[in-house]
Every structure is written in structure tokens, then in C-alpha cells.
Amino acid sequence: GAVVSQHPSRVICKSGTSVKIECRSLDFQATTMFWYRQFPKQSLMLMATSNEGSKATYEQGVEKDKFLINHASLTLSTLTVTSAHPEDSSFYICSASSTYKSEQFFGPGTRLTVL
Amino acid sequence: AQKVTQAQTEISVVEKEDVTLDCVYETRDTTYYLFWYKQPPSGELVFLIRRNSFDEQNEISGRYSWNFQKSTSSFNFTITASQVVDSAVYFCALSGTGTASKLTFGTGTRLQVTL
Numbered sequence: 001g002a003v004v005s006q007h008p009s010r011v012i013c014k015s016g017t018s019v020k021i022e023c024r025s026l027d028f029q030a031t032t033m034f035w036y037r038q039f040p041k042q043s044l045m046l047m048a049t050s051n052e053g054s055k056a057t058y059e060q061g062v063e064k065d066k067f068l069i070n071h072a073s074l075t076l077s078t079l080t081v082t083s084a085h086p087e088d089s090s091f092y093i094c095s096a097s098s099t100y101k102s103e104q105f106f107g108p109g110t111r112l113t114v115l
Numbered sequence: 116a117q118k119v120t121q122a123q124t125e126i127s128v129v130e131k132e133d134v135t136l137d138c139v140y141e142t143r144d145t146t147y148y149l150f151w152y153k154q155p156p157s158g159e160l161v162f163l164i165r166r167n168s169f170d171e172q173n174e175i176s177g178r179y180s181w182n183f184q185k186s187t188s189s190f191n192f193t194i195t196a197s198q199v200v201d202s203a204v205y206f207c208a209l210s211g212t213g214t215a216s217k218l219t220f221g222t223g224t225r226l227q228v229t230l
Contacts, residue, residue, distance in 0.1 A: 031214065031215075032214060032215045034217070034218070041225075042222070042223075043206065043220045043221065043222045043223050044160075044206070044218075044220045045220075046217055046218070046219075049215060049217065051215065091158055093158075093160065095218075097214050097215070098214065099214055103148070103150075103162075103165055103210075104210075104218055105162075106152075106159070106160040106162075108157075108158070108159040109158045109159060109160075111158065
């Protein structure tokens with residue numbers, strides 16, 4: 001149990017376009033989802049925490065207008081990178097937790113490349 | 116504020132050697148969780164262990180063992196008889212015990228096991 005999926009696994013886009021990444025909890029209801037970003041050879045940095053039905057809480061330095069997060073249901077959260085630029089190229093990983101599963105379960109990640 | 120320090124950036128060992136990955140943490144919480152994750156080249160995080168701050172017993176799982184020393188705020192990870200498949204980046208992480216607790220990751224240790 002506790003499987004989290006992400007789609008797409010890899011995306012390449014042109015500068016200026018918007019990209020949506022989906023994070024789904026497949027076998028449990030995720031009351032909280034987290035979005036992380038990992039640059040090459042660096043650690044995972046938390047971008048934002050989202051609770052189902054409410055606005056996401058962004059970490060300091062993360063632009064909320066650029067990284068739109070929606071957690072509309074207990075099994076789905078989306079991260080939209082708006083007007084992506086090459087510096088947004090990174091590995092984006094989501095995780096999910098619930099009232100009954102206090103630890104975070106991680107998705108396989110999405111590698112975004114902006115040309 | 117929470118902080119996790121992994122002082123070893125890269126470690127290179129020959130197969131069958133034992134290797135210890137160090138992790139030192141800082142937190143003001145009285146209860147917390149400590150984690151170790153493995154990140155192979157594919158990028159997906161692999162959960163290895165979660166330790167509650169109340170439980171200072173060392174744990175062994177096959178070739179893996181963990182040494183939790185609350186007195187020195189350390190949670191070290193030892194791989195016995197390392198194998199090439201152990202080559203990966205290993206992250207130590209810390210969180211509170213609530214369902215929406217943030218995970219704070221260390222900078223990771225890249226382990227290279229060669230023949």
C-alpha cells in the first residue's frame with residue numbers, strides 16, 4: 001500500500017510555456033501533499049505544502065504565482081510551472097501523507113527540461 | 116529550525132567493504148522522526164528506515180544497520196559487505212511527528228561501490 005504516482009515522468013518544453021505535473025495517491029486518501037524540487041547533485045528542497053481543499057503554503061523564496069499548486073481532491077495534487085524558463089529545469093518530486101499515515105510517501109519524480 | 120548535516124559528500128569503496136554514512140541533526144522538538152532514503156540514478160526515492168526519537172535501539176536489516184545516538188544527535192547508517200547495487204545517493208532526513216510535518220533533508224552522500 002501507500003503508492004504515489006506522478007505524471008509525466010519526463011517533460012521537455014520550450015521557454016515561456018506552462019507545464020502541469022500531477023501527483024496521485026493511488027491507494028490512500030492524502031490529506032496533505034508536499035512538492036519538492038531537486039537540482040542536479042543537490043538535496044531535495046521543499047517548495048510547498050498543500051492540504052486538500054485549501055491554499056498551499058509556500059516555503060520562503062518560492063514564487064506562488066509561478067508555481068501554482070492545486071489540491072482539489074484527496075487523491076490528486078497538481079503543480080503548474082507557469083511561463084517556464086531554463087532555470088526551472090529540475091527534478092520535481094511530490095509526496096503524500098494522511099491522517100492515518102503520518103510518514104510521507106514519495107512519487108517517482110518528474111524531470112522537467114526547459115529549452 | 117531543523118537541520119540535518121551529512122558531512123560526507125562522496126564516498127568511494129571497493130565491493131565487500133563496510134561503509135558508514137554519517138548524519139547529524141538539530142531540532143528543538145522533543146519528539147521527531149529520523150529517516151534514511153536511497154536515491155539511485157533513476158531518481159526515485161527509496162525509503163530505508165524511520166526511527167522515532169523515543170526509540171534509541173539500533174536496528175539491523177540484512178546488510179544495513181543504523182546507530183541512533185540521541186546524546187550526540189547522530190543517526191549513522193552502515194552498509195556491511197557493500198555491493199555495486201548499493202551505489203546511490205543516500206539522504207538522511209528529519210521531521211516532526213504530525214501528519215503535515217515537513218521533512219528536512221540533509222545534503223546527501225554519494226556512495227560509489229566499485230569492483
